[in-house]
Amino acid sequence: MSPDDEGSSARPSRRADAQRNIERILEAGLRLYGSAPGVSMSDVAKEAGVGRVTLYAHFPSRADLARAVVQRAIDDSVAAVEGLDLSGLPADEALRVLLRAQWHTLDRHRALRGNVRSDVDPEWLRERHDPAMGKLESLLSRGIAEGLFRADLPREWLSASMYHLIHAAADELAAGRLDPDAAVGVLAETLLSVLRPSPR
Amino acid sequence: MSPDDEGSSARPSRRADAQRNIERILEAGLRLYGSAPGVSMSDVAKEAGVGRVTLYAHFPSRADLARAVVQRAIDDSVAAVEGLDLSGLPADEALRVLLRAQWHTLDRHRALRGNVRSDVDPEWLRERHDPAMGKLESLLSRGIAEGLFRADLPREWLSASMYHLIHAAADELAAGRLDPDAAVGVLAETLLSVLRPSPR
DNA sequence: CGTAACTCGAACACCCATGTTCGAGTTACG
């Protein structure tokens, strides 16, 4: 509804210090919304090192901020996958590559989605369906088509399993119950165990 | 701190209608806390069909209610597993049985844990570690010891994977993306895919 | 250098959830 698009590059008609503060706010929002629920405007302002009034000057409402943070997260993830070409790899190998590059992002987006649930319109959220998420899903489809991944379970279920296992890995990592160096490998091995056709 | 224990069976010095209302409140709390975050006292009172004042008469604070609900959930789960003897079955078969009997409970407890996080002392929560959860974990250990489950991934990681996949199944079921009849089977197959030793 | 853009603390109005009190009505139970 609001005419000012925070799309990818904001309009240049803003002074440099204002632009810098907006940046700080979005990063703070990304950090807080991406890790804990119940974030307040004061929290974000403090985390960003900015006055509450300034925060409201740039983002008129809680909902506006939440939307901008989500948009920013999506922009980031697009940038992160841009250089990645998986089309030459077999699906299982491609999964390992994608995971290594993106699993933290994927997890953060999942947490973010949950924590802004009450602030943004679910439809709006659905429209912006994260391209990085889609990447994983299309890889899944390809793997099934190639026969490298199992076809005896619903595709949507496999997709959901991926996301929840990624979330599990992030949780365990954060709780110190998983070795940071081993984490990606463990996660990849687990995902592939789920995806491989059953030995039946 | 409060001297009145809501342990398993409350003291009999309460009138019948009061006892009935406590029951209704706990069930309402279990329903709400077990499914959505941000539950208010008014919500619980309304769901229980009881006045807000009555609610406070039985549970002086939000924290008291939350603790009582958790305790009630644990009592329920103990009752549900009581008749189950898995010691005669091989670990993979035992998992299927346990899952069929308990996965909804296990998921609800996971959600509950998350939703009362800000209301109860984490230490208190840890002390009461749900026996039903422990049941799954000890089954896991047994399976590894018997060689039926893989030993190349950390036991704690396997445990975390189980819980997250159970949660995934409950989510998908609630969202209508998973056939209610097929759900348990799909879940069991997925869990066993993770647990089985890799074919390598 | 001067002005417009920007920042920010203080104070305000508002809403919502938590607890509490009062007082009158209802219900269990001896």
Added chain:
DNA sequence: CGTAACTCGAACATGGGTGTTCGAGTTACG
């Protein structure tokens, strides 16, 4: 039946989050 236990709506105090306004100070930028 009579009393103690219980219920419950209304109203209050409190605390926290959301937005807004004001006014003075700072900073970018032509």
